[in-house]
Amino acid sequence: MTSLGLAWRSTKRYRVRAVLAVIGVAIIGALLFDMLLLSRGLLDSFADLLSSSGFDIRIVGSEGVPIVRFPIDGSTRLAADLRALPEVRDVVLIRVERATAQVNGRTPRDVTLVGTTQTGGGPWTIVKGTNLPSASSSSDRCLMLIARRLAAALGVVPGSVVDLSVRPAGIASALPAIACRAVGVVNFAFAATDEDSVATTMIALQDALGLQAADADLVLVASRPAVGSAAAVRAIERLRPDLRVYSNEDVIAQFNQNGFAYFRQISLVLSALTMTFAFLLVATLLTVSVNQRLGEIAALRALGIRRARIASMLLWESALLVGGGGLLALPLGGLLALALDHILRQMPGLPERLHFFVFNWRAVTTHLVVFGMTAAAAAAYPVWLTARLPIAETLRREVVG
Amino acid sequence: MPVVEARRVTRLFPMAAGPIAALRDVSLRVDAGEYVAISGPSGCGKSTLLHLVGCVDQPTSGEILFEDRDVAVLSEAERSRIRLMRIGFVFQRFFLLPMLTARENIELPQAEAGAAAADRRARTRELLEYVGLADRADHLPSQLSGGEMQRVAIARALANRPALLVADEPTGELDEQTGEQVADVFDRVHADGTAILVVTHNPALAARASRRVTMKSGSLVS
Numbered sequence: 242m243t244s245l246g247l248a249w250r251s252t253k254r255y256r257v258r259a260v261l262a263v264i265g266v267a268i269i270g271a272l273l274f275d276m277l278l279l280s281r282g283l284l285d286s287f288a289d290l291l292s293s294s295g296f297d298i299r300i301v302g303s304e305g306v307p308i309v310r311f312p313i314d315g316s317t318r319l320a321a322d323l324r325a326l327p328e329v330r331d332v333v334l335i336r337v338e339r340a341t342a343q344v345n346g347r348t349p350r351d352v353t354l355v356g357t358t359q360t361g362g363g364p365w366t367i368v369k370g371t372n373l374p375s376a377s378s379s380s381d382r383c384l385m386l387i388a389r390r391l392a393a394a395l396g397v398v399p400g401s402v403v404d405l406s407v408r409p410a411g412i413a414s415a416l417p418a419i420a421c422r423a424v425g426v427v428n429f430a431f432a433a434t435d436e437d438s439v440a441t442t443m444i445a446l447q448d449a450l451g452l453q454a455a456d457a458d459l460v461l462v463a464s465r466p467a468v469g470s471a472a473a474v475r476a477i478e479r480l481r482p483d484l485r486v487y488s489n490e491d492v493i494a495q496f497n498q499n500g501f502a503y504f505r506q507i508s509l510v511l512s513a514l515t516m517t518f519a520f521l522l523v524a525t526l527l528t529v530s531v532n533q534r535l536g537e538i539a540a541l542r543a544l545g546i547r548r549a550r551i552a553s554m555l556l557w558e559s560a561l562l563v564g565g566g567g568l569l570a571l572p573l574g575g576l577l578a579l580a581l582d583h584i585l586r587q588m589p590g591l592p593e594r595l596h597f598f599v600f601n602w603r604a605v606t607t608h609l610v611v612f613g614m615t616a617a618a619a620a621a622y623p624v625w626l627t628a629r630l631p632i633a634e635t636l637r638r639e640v641v642g
Numbered sequence: 643m644p645v646v647e648a649r650r651v652t653r654l655f656p657m658a659a660g661p662i663a664a665l666r667d668v669s670l671r672v673d674a675g676e677y678v679a680i681s682g683p684s685g686c687g688k689s690t691l692l693h694l695v696g697c698v699d700q701p702t703s704g705e706i707l708f709e710d711r712d713v714a715v716l717s718e719a720e721r722s723r724i725r726l727m728r729i730g731f732v733f734q735r736f737f738l739l740p741m742l743t744a745r746e747n748i749e750l751p752q753a754e755a756g757a758a759a760a761d762r763r764a765r766t767r768e769l770l771e772y773v774g775l776a777d778r779a780d781h782l783p784s785q786l787s788g789g790e791m792q793r794v795a796i797a798r799a800l801a802n803r804p805a806l807l808v809a810d811e812p813t814g815e816l817d818e819q820t821g822e823q824v825a826d827v828f829d830r831v832h833a834d835g836t837a838i839l840v841v842t843h844n845p846a847l848a849a850r851a852s853r854r855v856t857m858k859s860g861s862l863v864s
């Protein structure tokens with residue numbers, strides 16, 4: 242019989258002990274797995290969100306950062322210049338304003354008004370109706386997409402007319418309203434679930450602002466796949482050294498360095514703590530069980546069974562307990578992660594598509610490696626105990642004692 | 643020809659209150675095929691001597707020669723090998739592995755010795771028949787009586803055809819009648835040419851030995 246076979250038999254023989262250990266390790270392991278998912282989840286989810294827009298580079302004015310932005314002077318020229326770059330495949334101009342939306346003279350609501358040059362799709366999914374048509378093909382001056390929650394609150398369906406008036410920052414009174422026709426009810430990818438957003442064309446936004454030409458405060462650029470974002474960023478920086486150009490990776494890296502590092506440190510500390518519990522649980526159980534079996538073990542040694550064989554039997558016993566619990570921990574942790582993610586995502590101000598717990602294979606691999614190490618560590622003391630066991634003295638003690 | 647020889651062995655156990663001399667200057671030789679019984683009052687050093695001869699302990703002074711090799715100069719791995727291949731241990735408390743069947747317990751030392759599966763199976767069947775338990779092969783120790791467990795333990799001790807069987811109070815946990823069954827098995831083992839060294843308080847068992855040795859406070863008296 243192999244060492245694994247022996248270990249399996251012992252585990253089966255002390256069934257209750259084994260089941261308790263496996264359950265304990267599974268619960269601890271589920272926490273560890275969740276910690277691992279959490280430690281990268283937000284970052285991965287954020288990266289996923291950024292790349293889902295189809296644009297890999299964002300440009301903001303020199304004072305701005307991707308989150309707090311100021312209009313970029315001459316952005317229409319800029320868009321044309323960018324399009325001329327061989328590294329660039331597509332360019333979209335975006336401007337975001339605070340505005341109010343009113344339907345049929347009822348109480349107006351504050352909304353986030355997004356103007357975009359992107360037509361025929363964007364970082365949103367259609368719930369009802371259609372996308373923004375390309376501006377030239379439409380007789381309507383202002384067409385818009387409206388967030389699902391807001392549409393429900395205002396009683397807006399595709400075809401409804403909404404009066405939008407912009408309230409520029411620092412100006413007390415709103416600008417004159419323009420009438421916009423809703424063409425689609427959508428879920429915005431970037432908007433918080435509780436954020437009331439509408440999207441329209443840059444042209445319509447200019448009208449709402451009462452300007453001849455409105456400057457964008459964000460320019461999204463898609464690089465040519467063959468070139469890649471890093472090269473495209475360099476080309477844009479050469480073209481316009483006065484602007485700030487970030488690839489999605491840059492944004493993620495910044496996010497990772499600021500703020501998110503604390504998150505990872507905390508989850509590292511908590512992971513280490515949970516694994517200490519798993520280690521203590523299994524090490525204690527194995528030590529107790531070895532102490533109960535000292536007579537048997539001394540007898541095996543007297544019969545010429547090598548130390549290495551007994552050590553590998555104990556290692557396997559540890560591996561069965563820790564491994565069983567560790568494997569069970571994966572589905573258990575997965576379910577727990579779903580529940581916890583659901584709770585965390587009810588936090589106000591989060592984009593709907595942002596998740597805290599995101600499955601990734603790296604977390605599974607780390608989980609398995611950490612569990613392997615824990616199994617070995619938990620077996621270390623019992624193995625040492627049996628390796629230095631004085632055979633004659635133990636045999637005598639088992640009979641006398 | 644000696645299987646094992648203890649030459650003027652002394653075994654001290656260092657204690658806080660001063661060392662205890664469990665054995666003092668003891669010499670004992672067990673020849674091939676010989677059946678030796680050691681008896682004597684409790685605490686006189688019988689088990690200590692048996693452990694030295696069985697290569698699970700080392701003397702403080704003097705030497706143990708097992709098949710003419712000085713045990714003191716061997717590595718633990720080499721002593722372990724001698725125990726596996728040349729010595730069979732039988733314990734008062736049997737010490738069968740509780741999670742293994744009778745057959746698996748007997749196969750364990752053979753597997754450790756590297757015997758092929760088919761040879762192990764054949765040898766185990768032969769041994770179970772030898773100790774009269776052919777029909778109990780698949781029973782766990784918990785399903786066997788004390789006498790049956792001890793017979794399985796003897797079969798396990800004989801698994802690798804040792805030159806010497808050592809037994810410490812093999813009938814200590816058994817009633818008179820069951821003890822006799824075990825003694826009968828020992829007689830057969832002896833008759834088949836294996837040397838036996840048995841420590842016992844049981845006069846009926848000691849009487850069956852070809853040579854009886856008595857100990858008193860760490861020394862041989864006869």
Ligand SMILES: Nc1ncnc2c1ncn2[C@@H]1O[C@H](COP(=O)(O)OP(=O)(O)OP(=O)(O)O)[C@@H](O)[C@H]1O
Nearest residue numbers: 634637655662664683684685686687688689690691
């Ligand atoms: N590991 C040890 N540590 C300390 N003292 C020991 C140890 N082993 C044996 N002794 C002592 O050595 C002496 C002989 O012990 P041993 O076990 O050999 O006696 P025994 O003849 O086998 O007795 P019994 O018939 O009760 O089994 C005793 O005084 C015992 O206390």
Ligand SMILES: [Mg+2]
Nearest residue numbers: 688689690810
């Ligand atoms: Mg004794």
